[in-house]
Amino acid sequence: MAYDVVIVGGGPAGLSAALALGRARKRVLLCDAGTRRNAAAEHLNNFVTRDGTPPGEFRAIGRQQLAAYPSVEARDVRVEAIAGARGAFQITLPTGAVEARRVLLCTGMIDEPLAVEGFRELWGRSIVQCPYCHGWELRDRRWGYLARGAESLHFPIMLRGWTRDVVVFTGGAFDVPADVRAHLSAAGIQLETRPVARLVAREDRLESVALSDGATIPCEVLFAHPPQRQVDLVRELGVGLDGDGYVQIDPVRRETSVPGVYAAGDLLTRMQTAIVAAASGAQAAGMLNHELTAELVTGGWSGGRA
Ligand SMILES: Cc1cc2nc3c(=O)[nH]c(=O)nc-3n(C[C@H](O)[C@H](O)[C@H](O)COP(=O)(O)OP(=O)(O)OC[C@H]3O[C@@H](n4cnc5c(N)ncnc54)[C@H](O)[C@@H]3O)c2cc1C
Incomplete structure (x- = not known):
C-alpha cells in the first residue's frame, strides 16, 4: 500500500512533520540518512524545552515520540531517487522502492x-x-x-x-x-x-x-557563513531554487515547483535554526494533511486552500 507521505530527512523539520502527520492519522515513512549539519556541535541551544540538549539526544527523543503513532514508520536509510508524479511517487531506497502520494523534502543544507x-x-x-x-x-x-x-x-x-x-x-x-x-x-x-x-x-x-x-x-x-548547497537528491528533482540556491515554495501551501513535492526546514532559507525548521515542518504537514484528507473525503475540495 502506498504511503500518504514519504518524508526525506529526519532532522527537526522532518521529525516535526512526521509527528503532526502521525497525529493526523496519515501513513508516513520518515527516511533519514544520518549525516546532519550540526554534527560537530556539542549542544542544541535556543529551542524552548530543549535548550542545551546534545543534538543526537534531540533526535532520539523525536524518534521515541513518533513511536506512539502506529501510522508512522522511521527508517535510517538514504533516499536514492524519486520518480513519478503527484499522487503516485516511487521512492527508491537501498532496499527497494516504496510508493507515496506526496513527498516532503526536509534534507537540510550542506555547508561547504x-x-x-x-x-x-x-x-x-x-x-x-x-x-x-x-x-x-x-x-x-x-x-x-x-x-x-x-x-x-x-x-x-x-x-x-x-x-x-x-x-x-x-x-x-x-x-x-x-x-x-x-x-x-x-x-x-x-x-x-x-x-x-x-x-x-x-x-x-x-x-x-x-x-x-x-x-x-x-x-x-x-x-x-560558508557557502551552502542542496543535497544531490533535491538538485536532481529539479525543484525551483531562488537566486541564493534555496528551494522556492508556495508560501501558503508549502509545495515546490514540482507538483506533489513539498519542502520544509533549512533548505528553504538562510534563517537556519532548529526551532524555525521544526515550525516549518509542522506547517508543511498541516497543509499536506488538509490536502490529503480533502482528496479522500470530497475528491479534492478544501476551500481553495489545497
Ligand atoms: C555547527 C552548527 C551548530 C548549530 N547549532 C544550533 C543550535 O544550537 N540551535 C539551533 O536551533 N540550531 C542550530 N544549528 C542549526 C540547526 O542544526 C538547523 O537549523 C537544523 O538542524 C535544520 O533542521 P532540518 O531538519 O531542516 O535539517 P537537518 O537537521 O540538517 O536534517 C536534514 C536531514 O536530512 C537527511 N538527508 C539528506 N539527504 C537525504 C536523503 N537523500 N535521504 C535521507 N535523508 C537525507 C540528513 O542526513 C539529515 O539528517 C546549528 C547548525 C550548525 C551547522
Whole structure:
C-alpha cells in the first residue's frame, strides 16, 4: 500500500512533520540518512524545552515520540531517487522502492567549508554560524567574523551584544566602504583586511588567526557563513531554487515547483535554526494533511486552500 507521505530527512523539520502527520492519522515513512549539519556541535541551544540538549539526544527523543503513532514508520536509510508524479511517487531506497502520494523534502543544507587552513577541523566548536545558538555560552570572549562580502558587515555589529571584543577579517577579498568602516569603528569593532593564512588551535580550540604577513590576531571564537548547497537528491528533482540556491515554495501551501513535492526546514532559507525548521515542518504537514484528507473525503475540495 502506498504511503500518504514519504518524508526525506529526519532532522527537526522532518521529525516535526512526521509527528503532526502521525497525529493526523496519515501513513508516513520518515527516511533519514544520518549525516546532519550540526554534527560537530556539542549542544542544541535556543529551542524552548530543549535548550542545551546534545543534538543526537534531540533526535532520539523525536524518534521515541513518533513511536506512539502506529501510522508512522522511521527508517535510517538514504533516499536514492524519486520518480513519478503527484499522487503516485516511487521512492527508491537501498532496499527497494516504496510508493507515496506526496513527498516532503526536509534534507537540510550542506555547508561547504571555507578554504582556510584549520576551518574544517574547528567548524561547529570554535567556528559557529549563529550567535543565538552559541553566543550565550561563548559570551565575553574574543570573537572574530570571517566576512565574505561588504553586504554582510551588519552582522558583526549584532555580535557586540554578546561581547565587547570583536574583530572582522575580510582577508582583503573585497573593499569596505568608508561609511561601513565608520560604523564598525564607532561600535569598537576592529577591522582586519590583511589576508588570512590559517587558524591556529590548541587542543582543538581556536587560539588565534594567523595572517599572511606573519602577524597573529588572538581570537577564541569565529563566526562564519560558508557557502551552502542542496543535497544531490533535491538538485536532481529539479525543484525551483531562488537566486541564493534555496528551494522556492508556495508560501501558503508549502509545495515546490514540482507538483506533489513539498519542502520544509533549512533548505528553504538562510534563517537556519532548529526551532524555525521544526515550525516549518509542522506547517508543511498541516497543509499536506488538509490536502490529503480533502482528496479522500470530497475528491479534492478544501476551500481553495489545497
Ligand atoms: C555547527 C552548527 C551548530 C548549530 N547549532 C544550533 C543550535 O544550537 N540551535 C539551533 O536551533 N540550531 C542550530 N544549528 C542549526 C540547526 O542544526 C538547523 O537549523 C537544523 O538542524 C535544520 O533542521 P532540518 O531538519 O531542516 O535539517 P537537518 O537537521 O540538517 O536534517 C536534514 C536531514 O536530512 C537527511 N538527508 C539528506 N539527504 C537525504 C536523503 N537523500 N535521504 C535521507 N535523508 C537525507 C540528513 O542526513 C539529515 O539528517 C546549528 C547548525 C550548525 C551547522
